[in-house]
Amino acid sequence: AQTVTQSQPEMSVQEAETVTLSCTYDTSESDYYLFWYKQPPSRQMILVIRQEAYKQQNATENRFSVNFQKAAKSFSLKISDSQLGDAAMYFCAYRSAHNDMRFGAGTRLTVKP
Amino acid sequence: KAGVTQTPRYLIKTRGQQVTLSCSPISGHRSVSWYQQTPGQGLQFLFEYFSETQRNKGNFPGRFSGRQFSNSRSEMNVSTLELGDSALYLCASSLEGRPTDTQYFGPGTRLTVL
Numbered sequence: 001a002q003t004v005t006q007s008q009p010e011m012s013v014q015e016a017e018t019v020t021l022s023c024t025y026d027t028s029e030s031d032y033y034l035f036w037y038k039q040p041p042s043r044q045m046i047l048v049i050r051q052e053a054y055k056q057q058n059a060t061e062n063r064f065s066v067n068f069q070k071a072a073k074s075f076s077l078k079i080s081d082s083q084l085g086d087a088a089m090y091f092c093a094y095r096s097a098h099n100d101m102r103f104g105a106g107t108r109l110t111v112k113p
Numbered sequence: 114k115a116g117v118t119q120t121p122r123y124l125i126k127t128r129g130q131q132v133t134l135s136c137s138p139i140s141g142h143r144s145v146s147w148y149q150q151t152p153g154q155g156l157q158f159l160f161e162y163f164s165e166t167q168r169n170k171g172n173f174p175g176r177f178s179g180r181q182f183s184n185s186r187s188e189m190n191v192s193t194l195e196l197g198d199s200a201l202y203l204c205a206s207s208l209e210g211r212p213t214d215t216q217y218f219g220p221g222t223r224l225t226v227l
Binding site for chain 1: 116146148155156157158161169171201203205211212213215216217218219220221
């Protein structure tokens with residue numbers, strides 16, 4: 001079964017600094033998609049970034065980038081120049097063509113001014 | 114475009130009752146997925162509907178059911194409520210539910226079972 005593991009329940013970062021959130025997953029499939037979702041205190045989940053497993057190039061979206069290591073089944077999220085508005089729960093998620101979305105337990109990110 | 118809306122936002126029920134939650138997807142989206150979010154179990158997939166048909170189902174008892182209407186609006190129903198059903202129920206819509214389609218989440222319905 002596909003599982004997603006986020007080993008950091010909580011992380012904190014100073015405003016304007018960089019932070020990396022970790023995610024590992026377990027799968028036997030070769031074609032799948034990985035996501036990072038953000039859930040601010042208002043509770044509405046927002047997609048931050050996505051990565052297709054067949055793409056070797058790491059995805060980037062402005063201050064957000066990923067380090068995708070397919071062989072290691074690792075998918076970390078780097079947030080550069082952290083802002084107060086980045087404070088939220090971050091969920092790593094996995095989905096293949098044959099399965100529903102599987103989420104990690106989440107990492108609560110605090111941004112200190 | 115209006116985002117995904119869920120009603121009601123908050124609900125309090127007692128054990129044994131049943132409840133119906135509603136989700137209106139983004140206009141043009143035909144796939145609606147439901148998730149249960151609890152502190153202990155995290156985010157768990159309930160089911161997905163596409164074109165009024167349940168296309169995928171998670172590992173939940175039969176007390177959890179859903180349906181989708183011709184306008185893509187979806188409802189989920191939980192019968193014989195248990196204390197453990199207290200959770201935030203999220204729905205998400207996407208164009209066609211393909212892995213390449215971005216899922217847009219609603220604000221959720223907070224269900225409390227007393």
